[in-house]
Amino acid sequence: MSNIQEQINILVEVQGVELEILQAGRLVNALNDEAAALDRAVAEREALVASEKATLDDLRKAYRDLESEAKLNAAMIVKSNEKLRAVKTNKEYQSILKEIDEIRKKNSGIEDRMLEYLETIESAEAAVKAKEEELAGFIQSYNEKKETFAVKEMRERKAVEALNEKKARISAHADPHVITVLDDVKKKVRGLAVVPVQQAICMGCHMNIPAQLFNELQRFDELRFCPHCHRIIYWKEPR
Structure with a gap:
C-alpha cells in the first residue's frame, strides 16, 4: 500500500470519527433543546398558577374590604339606635330612623355582594387547587424526564470525549500536511x-x-x- 493510500485511509477514518462526534453533538443539543422546552412549559404553568392565585388573593381582599365596611355600618347602626333613646323631638327621631334605614339598605347590598364574592372565591379556590395538583404532577414528570435527559447527555458527552481521543490517536499517524x-x-x-x-x-x-x-x-x-x-x-x- 502506497503512503498516499495510507494517508487517505487515515483521512477517511478521521472523517468517520468526526461524523460520529457531530452526531453525538447534535444529540446533546437536541437533549438540551428538549430540556429547555420542559423548563419553559413548567415556567408557563407556574406563571398560570401564580396568576390565578393572585386573582384569588384580590377576591379575598375585596371580600375583606366589604366585610370591614359592613362591620363599620353595623357599628353606625348601633350608635344611631343609642341616639334614638336620647332624642327629644319627633323630627329628630324620624331623621335618625331614616339614617338607620339607609345604612341597613346599604349593608344589605354589601351583604349581597359578599355572597357573590364568596361563590366566586369558592370557584377560584377549586380552580387553583386543580391547577396546583396538575402542576405538581407535571413537575414530577418534568423531574423524571430531566433526570433521563441528564443521564443521556452525560453518556453522549463521554462518547464525544472518547471519540475525540480516538480521532487524536488516528490523526497522530497522519502526515501533518x-x-x-x-x-x-x-x-x-x-x-x-x-x-x-x-x-x-x-x-x-x-x-x-x-x-x-x-x-x-x-x-x-x-x-x-x-x-x-x-x-x-x-x-x-x-x-
Whole structure:
C-alpha cells in the first residue's frame, strides 16, 4: 500500500470519527433543546398558577374590604339606635330612623355582594387547587424526564470525549500536511471532505471526472481533488 493510500485511509477514518462526534453533538443539543422546552412549559404553568392565585388573593381582599365596611355600618347602626333613646323631638327621631334605614339598605347590598364574592372565591379556590395538583404532577414528570435527559447527555458527552481521543490517536499517524489540507477543504465544502470516486463519478457532487484524472487516482501517488466540488477524492476499487 502506497503512503498516499495510507494517508487517505487515515483521512477517511478521521472523517468517520468526526461524523460520529457531530452526531453525538447534535444529540446533546437536541437533549438540551428538549430540556429547555420542559423548563419553559413548567415556567408557563407556574406563571398560570401564580396568576390565578393572585386573582384569588384580590377576591379575598375585596371580600375583606366589604366585610370591614359592613362591620363599620353595623357599628353606625348601633350608635344611631343609642341616639334614638336620647332624642327629644319627633323630627329628630324620624331623621335618625331614616339614617338607620339607609345604612341597613346599604349593608344589605354589601351583604349581597359578599355572597357573590364568596361563590366566586369558592370557584377560584377549586380552580387553583386543580391547577396546583396538575402542576405538581407535571413537575414530577418534568423531574423524571430531566433526570433521563441528564443521564443521556452525560453518556453522549463521554462518547464525544472518547471519540475525540480516538480521532487524536488516528490523526497522530497522519502526515501533518495532509491534515492541514483536510482542514482547508472542510472550510470550503459542505458535508464530506473526502469522498470516493466510483465509475469515474465523484460521490461528493455526483459529477463525472475527466478520464485522465480517474486513471491518475488509481496510482495513489498524490492527493487529488474533484475539479467540480474541490473535495479530496480517491479511487475505491469496485466490489
